[in-house]
Amino acid sequence: MIEIKNITKAFGKLQVLKGIDINLEKGKIYAFLGPNGSGKTTLIKTILGLNQPDNGEILIQNENIKNNWQYKSCIGYMPQIARFPENLNMMELLGMTRDIRKTASDEEKYISYFNLEGARDKKLKNLSGGTKQKVNAVLAFMFNPDILIFDEPSVGLDPVAHLKLKDLMREERDNGKTILLTTHILSEVEELADEVIFLLDGKIYFQGTVQNLVQTQNESNLERAIAQLLLQTEKKSKKLSFQAA
Amino acid sequence: MNSLTKIIKYSFYDTWRSWWALLYGLFFLVISATLLYFSGDFNKAIVSLLNIVLLLVPLISTVFGVMYAYNSREFTELLLAQPIKRNNIFLGQYLGLTLSLALSLSLGLGITFLLFAGTAEESVHLGMLTLCGTLLTAIFTGLAFLMSALFEDRVKGFGIAILIWLFAAVIYDGLLLTFLVIFNDYPLEKATIGLTLFNPIDLSRILILLRLETAALLGYTGAVFNKFLGTALGMVVSLGALLVWIFVPLLLFLKKVQNKDF
Structure with a gap:
């Protein structure tokens, strides 16, 4: 579904991605984990074509995404921060995206699912952060895309909406969609992820199921396993700097 | 409708509302109505209005554009x-914003004109003023967009965009005058024409004053334009230079965002 081949990306002197290779399959939820600055968002943005990689290539449904914009019609994206043109209302925003994508959409289903009926004619600037985030979710789901990308989707959502979003992700996974998720909430990962991709310092440090990760670290739960993983890497980098010295 | 027109449509709606x-x-409506009402002389009112348009339209376009x-x-x-x-995304946003600003300006000036029902000659003058305002809007919105693409830091981008406006609106004239005084002994006409092409605000002023034929107000640069190029050619040259001022920053902006990381 998504093939990422040896992607590197630097911003100035800062090397953010240092050779990422992964294959993401259909019908799975992939959780991208890692400390701040590990390259999660950069990787997601590279897949979306917001960033352009320095080296390597990305194939989506066997199509190289370089200098290509049509492939984005099979992606639904829910970004971390929801900000829209202030003076449009929700229906106009959805109408605009529908106008742009020209594919069949089912926004009504998701408007009622996320309880957004009351927000229809309100200007977007008057909606609360959480409500805007729900509008973002509607935008991601309404075109029934094959790939769904969520960048820390739970930020600002109330517990009910969060629960509903997670249910929807599972449902879409069962419908054969590929779902990419970055998050810092480990319970979300435990509940949802079929595979965990742990990024550290621009490289993939671990890839496997949650169980797998917990077992390899000899720990009782995911939180402890991740902490263990981070501790190990800290020790390693200390050792390296000691050797270098 | 292609995707470019759709983006224009929605950015236009967004700003227009x-x-x-x-x-x-409303500001231009009130100012132009007041000037016309109190001065009683259409050409005088147009010249006063011109000074306001030349100063404020670039400033407002810069501020709106950067924000x-x-x-x-x-x-x-x-x-x-x-x-x-x-x-298409970036060109659409640029055109949407430029169109809504230009439309606000044109409506402000146009309604006044309808209220005072001017003659055919006067309507041409007002049309020229609106045209200049529109060109300046397009130029300074483009420069503002270019600065926002060049500088990640908003304060820096905002500051430099305002400096460009300040330079074109105020500092440039001073520098030109100093230059003319220092090199007083040399024939400076051609150099002046060349230097004027670098300031869109001065160009717009010349364009409209050539049309009004208010020679006394042309200033040195305008007089040189008039003398060497004549009214018709002078207008063509200044209009052409203004168009270059629209397209160069816009193309640089589009080139910059084509490979920009977000």
């Missing part, structure tokens, strides 16, 4: 994740 666009239009470009950043990211060509 904000209070600022309305206030902007719009930085504030719509997250939404631009969302648009970039949609199946649209990159250039």
